[in-house]
Amino acid sequence: MSANAEIITMLTCLAEAWNAGDATAYAAWFTEDADYISFDGTHTRGRQAIESSHRWLFEGPLRGSTMSTPDSDVQVKQLADGAALVISQGGTAVDGRRRDSIVTFTAVRTPEGWRFASFQNTRVTS
Template identity: 35%
Template structure:
């Protein structure tokens, strides 16, 4: 995973821990292990899926994803790339990722975006408190930028992509 981060030296270990959490959640997805996937979330987490379904809590997220892994998402993998990681105090961070659910090799285009709110638990481990997923619509985005150029976000530096 790669990240453009707003960090101070003390945050390097925290950045590494958050990237490891997101990578571990993607590995659980790839194994089709709903319980392991759900364990990456807080007990009161919110997961807003790509289709707009809202799941609440680690247990519900794990159970629902197991049903998905056993049916619609059987044999899929989740590839994530961290685009931005920012800390908001010592126990809260927001990560913006680009990713894709796929079978087989890593897709050339990662067309989904997700915003993760992460919190450090009292046991000093990071967990996902909320995630919101959406599809990137490049043609609609290009049209918007052309029709109203001031809607274009300012360029941000990006780190090298790793898988």
């Protein structure tokens, strides 16, 4: 499988973990020292903190929310061997209200396979 296909598969796995409300599975796709910046500018550092914050979200305000799987507009730009920039449409739905975003990731090849070293979410406003 190509690096681009593996990265797109990771995006699908992230959405599946989100939709299952599984914070551990969601965080597993990030490096141990990942940087995670949410739509409101909150900066979470590290896989454990990403897991912890998502567990709180999935058990609380985002319980039952859904995340869309990647569409055909995913852009994967190889930056170097083992590093890529990923730009994708994203979004979640909470209580039937859709919240669209543009998301960016830095994907890196690790001994565990490809993982995300950074994430940034920008809400689409119109």
